[in-house]
Amino acid sequence: MARARLISDEEVLSAISKLRDSETTISESNLLKEIGKGSPYTIKKIIKDLLETERLKFSDYEKLGKTIKILNREYFESHKYQIQAKIEEEVYADAQSAAHSRIREEVQNEFEQREKTIRSEYESKLESMQKDNQIRDLEKDLAFANEKVALLKEIIQSTRT
Numbered sequence: 001m002a003r004a005r006l007i008s009d010e011e012v013l014s015a016i017s018k019l020r021d022s023e024t025t026i027s028e029s030n031l032l033k034e035i036g037k038g039s040p041y042t043i044k045k046i047i048k049d050l051l052e053t054e055r056l057k058f059s060d061y062e063k064l065g066k067t068i069k070i071l072n073r074e075y076f077e078s079h080k081y082q083i084q085a086k087i088e089e090e091v092y093a094d095a096q097s098a099a100h101s102r103i104r105e106e107v108q109n110e111f112e113q114r115e116k117t118i119r120s121e122y123e124s125k126l127e128s129m130q131k132d133n134q135i136r137d138l139e140k141d142l143a144f145a146n147e148k149v150a151l152l153k154e155i156i157q158s159t160r161t
Helices: 009-021 028-035 040-052 066-160
Strands: none
Touching (some): 009 040
């Protein structure tokens, strides 16, 4: 049966966070001092597990002790193809998203342009139809007025005789 760890993952993460905040080198000895219990082997094992589960990532600018650098390098060497594939997927997804966004924008612009063109064509046709209707109405009014005038002339002539 495996022995229970004296140190929890959270304690190591908390100690690393404190060392980062104080800009102290992240090393086994500094972690042991910060935690106050455990062994270098236990700390190495926990850091390996945290790297494997991706709960812990070290950046290039951090101050790392020799052993921690080696663990980090080993993790990256053993997972470089997975990391590279993940980065490629992210880049592809970003590029695809940008392309989809650009295509959506182009389609929207094309739609708006066509809508404006069609709308202006129909508005001009409608204006033309309205003018034609107005002309017809005026022609009817004129014909009606001419009939009234003719009728009035007849009435005037019939009353004179």
